[in-house]
Amino acid sequence: ISNEHVPANSFTLHNAITDKAVFKGKAEIYSGKDWGLRSAARLDFSDIESPGGYYIRVGSIKSDPFRIAADVYKGTADYLLRYMRQQRCGYNPYYADSCHTHDGYIVDHPEKTGEIIDVTGGWHDASDYLQYVTTSANAVYQMLFAWKRNPEVFTDYYDASGNRGSNGIPDILDEAKWGIDWLIKMNPDSGEMYNQIADDRDHRGFRIPAEDKVSYGNGLYRPVYFVTGKSQGLASYKNRTTGVSSTAGKYASAFALGSEIFREFDPALADKLAVRAMDAWQFALTDVGVTQTACTVSPYFYEEDNYVDDLELAGWEMFSLTGDSSYLVQADYWGTLEPVSPWIEKDTARHYQFYPFVNLGHACIGLSETAYSDKYIAFMRKGLRLMEDRRKDDPFRVKVPFIWCSNNYVTAALTQIMLYTEASGDQSFRKSEAALRDWLFGCNPWGTTMICGLPAGGDYPLYPHAALTALRGKIPEGGLIDGPVFSGIYNGLIGVTLLRPDPYAVFQNGKVVYHDDIGDYSTNEPTMDGTADLTIYLSALENEGVKQSGNESDVVIDEQGAIIRKNPGNKEIFLLFSADEYGEGFVHILNVLSRHKAGGSFFLTGNFLRNRKFSSVVKRIISDGHFLGPHSDRHLLYA
Incomplete structure (x- = not known):
């Protein structure tokens, strides 16, 4: 996208090592008017599947190099959990300290108002410290859903408290259980x-x-x-609560799926959650309606207006847990009342008006291969088609409304496309999926990814609206930021002040704005639930990459991406040797390897290789057929 005419209607893709052009394509030219610039172009080189490093050239313009490979998303789903651990309330492993240990005192209860209740735990919602069951139960469910679909990609480097050290349970389940433990306290x-x-x-x-x-x-x-099921607010500002179903339904879904998944790891917890799920389901039907969050000093609250999606998903999970088909009948009843997520139908919403942003009940029934599946696949297709048919002249092809938390809507659309494609076999929305995914990873006017710290070395938010950044100068790694909003929304906000010159100023003259600035809470604040939601899609990409590379189980990789074990199912060891300034044991090592006809891998520093007294050792390593690889140059620890 540019303030000038696109310099050419074609482009070339080059090998980053040889500079050889390996592909020539035609640029798709668009007007950049809606984005406040003169022109834009899309460059499609999807046909290139050969792994390697590449760069793009358009006229005299050359892109930064990038990599094409099956494993480019490896570790990304686990990376999101860094933010989830940082958001923990109670004991926080990131700060190695505890907070809000006095939570809390009951309000609005007919008999217990003013009493103390222990509800310490859970997650802070964003950069403030409010805590909502609405978003937390959804986060628990979506992380459990990510694990259920893609267990192969999640690792175990942290314990249940979020501290370094494995505990035999995948980290995403540790995180989900942290939320479950809090939900139990809240119920x-x-x-x-x-x-x-x-x-x-x-x-x-x-x-x-x-x-x-x-x-x-x-x-x-x-x-x-x-x-309470009634309007709430301790002062003049009140929400518009009408019932209990939206909250109780979310409890039921999280408890039911938690019971299913933790059966393998903690049978006693699984039994407890099954009982809680049944109670929550029954309570959800006692006062049908929505429970919104409460406000006191301003009209700021989560304005959730739909609950049938929560009852649909809860009904599905109760059916999945118990096998009782009456729950599936009820799930279908509630699901039929809302064929398309209202934000898709309306192309707008108030703050969290239609939540969760993705209807996973539709997806679960669509994938179920039951008599109801075709109907729910059609519901999903209808919603995706509505988005697809909008704004066909937009160069970025991102068809979500740019309202507050637009990146959460992007994530929801991505998740729906992925699950619809699997359920139906229909590939017709793949280009839309690519556009939405690319938007999150830098194919947007600002050229930035929307996830703090990802990818390493890339362009990502450096100044998010977060206490960690404002007070400690660190970024909240793994956090998905709110995302761009319509300029009209931004200009109408109170209390937004940019704290530094805007490096993206030239790109802020269109319909949408985004600021990498601590002062912009509307576009640059990470959110807990949006981050958790993205685990489903990124874990699916990682799993797909593993299958493409054919390396499902041949290597074990640590948190930093280093191979620490190969072929874990085989009774086989690898002998690795390293050296820097000393080498007096090498002759003995080489003799033993030779006697046993064994191979070794030698990683030597530059100091060692330059030292003439070791030249005969180096030559023998090579002549004996061992692997010789580079270490650091001058220090054994620098690898």
Whole structure:
């Protein structure tokens, strides 16, 4: 995208090592008017599948080099969990400290208002410290769903507390269980559910979690909102709650899927969750309607207006858990009431009005190969077709509404396309999927990815709206930021002030804006639920890459990407030797290897290779047929 005419209607793809042109393509030319610039072009080289390093040339313009490979998404789903661990409330492993240990005191309960309840745990919602069952139960469910579909890609480098050290349970399940433990606290008994900790009085500037001293009039205790099914708000501002189904349905789905998955790891927990799921399902039907989050000092709350999707998914998960077909009948009843996610149909929404952003109930039934499957595949296709048919002249092909948390809508659309494609076999939305995926990874006017710290060495948000960045100068790694918004929305916000010159200023004159700036809470704030939601899609990409490369189980790779074990199913060891300034044992080592007809791998520093007294050793390593590879140049630890 440019303020000048595209210099050519063709482009070439070059091998980054040889500079040889390996592909010539035709540029698709678009107007850049909607984006505040003169012209734009799409360059499609999808036919190139050979692994390697490449760059693009358009006229005299040359891109940065990039890599094509089956494993480019390896580790990305696990990377998102860094942000989830950083968002933990109670004990926080990132800070090695605890916060909000006094949570909390009950409000809006007919008998227990003012009583103390232990609900410490869970996750902070974003860069503020509010906690919602709405987003947390959804985050738990989507991480469990990601594990259920792609267990092969998730690793175990952290324990249940989020500290370094494996515990025999994949890290994504540790994270999901952290959320489940909190949900159990927030649902201490049948018919007793709580929906929220704290409220908008929290919004008083940046502070480190353990140093949060915001008072709600009861010392360090924060309010815990009882699910009443009625409008709530402790002052003049009220939400529009109409019932309990949206919250109770989310509890039921998370508990039911949790029971299924943790059966292998913790049977006692699985039994407990099965009972909780049944209770939550029954409670969801006692007062049909939505439970919105509560506000106090401003009209800021999550305006969730739909609940039938929550009952559909809960019904499906109860059927999946119990095998009782009556739950599937009920799931179909509720699912039929909302064939298309309303934000897709309307192409807009108020803040969190239609939530979750992706209807996984539709996907589960569509994938189920039951008598209902075809109907739900058609529902999914209808929604995707509505998006596909909009704004056909847009060069970026991103058809979601650019409202607050637009990246969450991008993630939802990606997830729906992926699951629809699997359920139907229909490949017709693959180009839309690629455009949405590429948008998150830098194919946007600002040329930035939308995930803090990913990819390493890439262009990603450096100044997100986060206390960690504002007060400690560090980025919240793995966090998916809110994403761009319509300029009209941004210009109407209160309290948004950019804190540094905008390096993207030339790209802010169109319909949408994005600022990599700590002061912009509307476009550059990471969110917990959006990050958790992305685990489904990224784990699927990683799993697909593993299958393409044919290396499902031949290597074990650590968190930093290093191979630490090969062929774990084989009784085979590899002998590795390294050296820097000393080499007195090499003759003995080489003699032993020769006697046993064994091979070794030798990684030697530049110091060792330059030392003439070791030249005969180096020559023998080569002549004996061992592997000789480079280490660091001058220090054994620098590898």
